[in-house]
Amino acid sequence: MSQENISRRTFVTAGSIAATAAIAAPNLLLGQAKGANSRLRVGVMGLSRGKGHIKAYLDVPNTEIAYVCDVDDARLLTGANTMKDRQAKEPQKVTDFRRILDDPDIDAISIAAPNFWHTPAAILACRAGKHVYVEKPGSYDAHEAMKLVEVAGETGRQVQMGTQRRSYPAMIEAVQKLREGVIGKLKYARCFYSSTRPSIGKGKLVDPPAGLDWEMWQGPVPDQPYKDNLVHYNWHWHWLYGGGELANNGVHSLDVARWAMGIDYPDRITCNGGRYHFDDDQETPDTASAIYDYGDVGMSWEGSSCHRRKPEEQSFVSIYGEGGKLDFSSANYTIFDLNGKEIGKNVDPPSDIPHFTNFANAIREGETLNQPIKDGQISAMLCHLGNIAYRTNGAVEVDSATGKLVENPAGEKLWSRESYRAGWEV
Numbered sequence: 001m002s003q004e005n006i007s008r009r010t011f012v013t014a015g016s017i018a019a020t021a022a023i024a025a026p027n028l029l030l031g032q033a034k035g036a037n038s039r040l041r042v043g044v045m046g047l048s049r050g051k052g053h054i055k056a057y058l059d060v061p062n063t064e065i066a067y068v069c070d071v072d073d074a075r076l077l078t079g080a081n082t083m084k085d086r087q088a089k090e091p092q093k094v095t096d097f098r099r100i101l102d103d104p105d106i107d108a109i110s111i112a113a114p115n116f117w118h119t120p121a122a123i124l125a126c127r128a129g130k131h132v133y134v135e136k137p138g139s140y141d142a143h144e145a146m147k148l149v150e151v152a153g154e155t156g157r158q159v160q161m162g163t164q165r166r167s168y169p170a171m172i173e174a175v176q177k178l179r180e181g182v183i184g185k186l187k188y189a190r191c192f193y194s195s196t197r198p199s200i201g202k203g204k205l206v207d208p209p210a211g212l213d214w215e216m217w218q219g220p221v222p223d224q225p226y227k228d229n230l231v232h233y234n235w236h237w238h239w240l241y242g243g244g245e246l247a248n249n250g251v252h253s254l255d256v257a258r259w260a261m262g263i264d265y266p267d268r269i270t271c272n273g274g275r276y277h278f279d280d281d282q283e284t285p286d287t288a289s290a291i292y293d294y295g296d297v298g299m300s301w302e303g304s305s306c307h308r309r310k311p312e313e314q315s316f317v318s319i320y321g322e323g324g325k326l327d328f329s330s331a332n333y334t335i336f337d338l339n340g341k342e343i344g345k346n347v348d349p350p351s352d353i354p355h356f357t358n359f360a361n362a363i364r365e366g367e368t369l370n371q372p373i374k375d376g377q378i379s380a381m382l383c384h385l386g387n388i389a390y391r392t393n394g395a396v397e398v399d400s401a402t403g404k405l406v407e408n409p410a411g412e413k414l415w416s417r418e419s420y421r422a423g424w425e426v
Contacts (some may be wrong), residue, residue: 043067043100046113047079073211141418161376179255184323203229244284366382
């Protein structure tokens with residue numbers, strides 16, 4: 001099914017995705033299944049969030065973590081130690097993920113490196129015949145988002161994006177209740193994120209620390225001098241490497257809201273805000289508001305990175321219908337009628353395990369992915385387009401059939417990276 005044929009308000013069910021794939025390429029889905037009893041061998045790239053991947057895979061039956069990978073020697077060691085006494089065979093430790101791709105016995109790679117690595121690594125993995133689990137947002141910019149979807153389709157690999165709430169039982173239950181009309185016709189969704197991030201300060205240009213492969217850390221990004229307040233997390237707040245809080249945490253709540261509302265691309269996006277709290281090296285806003293206009297419905301995201309706003313009652317996502325409201329917490333939901341009376345809830349605890357299990361089952365048995373990259377990248381595009389709006393004139397018009405910008409020369413300049421390091425081009 002081409003993107004042009006998907007209505008912006010069509011709720012694409014997992015079954016329809018599987019059916020479309022089967023019609024378009026009948027041998028891709030079943031041909032890649034290993035069988036329910038086959039052992040799945042994976043490598044994990046990036047061992048901060050990757051430690052969470054490791055812990056989840058250890059609870060997926062008949063799965064072996066064959067490789068762990070990081071460009072920082074200390075993280076490589078601590079990541080490997082996450083598996084201590086949990087797996088009989090010790091994984092191989094590598095600093096270059098391409099060694100994982102070279103192993104013909106590896107079925108999949110799990111990518112938890114920084115955002116700017118997501119698409120280049122995932123594309124190389126797909127073309128090496130590996131299945132891919134890639135963390136959110138899955139892409140650094142709009143060009144990468146669309147290119148990754150294209151390559152995943154061409155290669156027929158299973159590519160799951162790490163917006164893991166798509167596999168939370170309570171979230172699935174809530175979306176089903178919305179489909180059944182528990183709060184009537186849906187009209188609007190609001191997403192919230194708040195934190196108390198401190199200043200990142202003003203970094204100094206120094207030599208990279210011992211044990212860090214700085215060139216490999218940068219990977220596809222054009223070579224830059226090492227700055228002492230960038231690694232391992234503050235790259236998020238520099239446009240060269242990341243997409244700020246919108247692409248960092250906004251993608252999670254926007255994905256839930258879009259899923260709940262049954263919508264894809266909007267007609268218009270506005271995004272405004274600024275770096276209000278500290279005078280430091282951060283380039284991306286610490287406070288921002290993005291609004292997505294679909295014509296007949298709408299959605300918004302509000303982020304406050306440096307002020308928790310404790311006195312306010314904020315849900316992770318709130319869905320408003322003609323008959324009431326459904327609030328998503330980070331893992332479950334509560335339903336209210338129009339008078340504010342609670343009429344339903346689910347407080348099941350969160351777990352990443354179902355999302356990784358779904359990924360493994362897709363590879364072994366052809367089970368439909370809960371967050372296939374084609375759908376996941378629509379949510380990522382909402383972040384990329386929001387950032388383009390913020391960095392240009394505060395608003396962009398969007399072709400709701402394709403997700404592309406409408407007559408926006410300034411925005412087109414931010415559609416893709418100006419250049420890649422030689423050899424890492426997407």
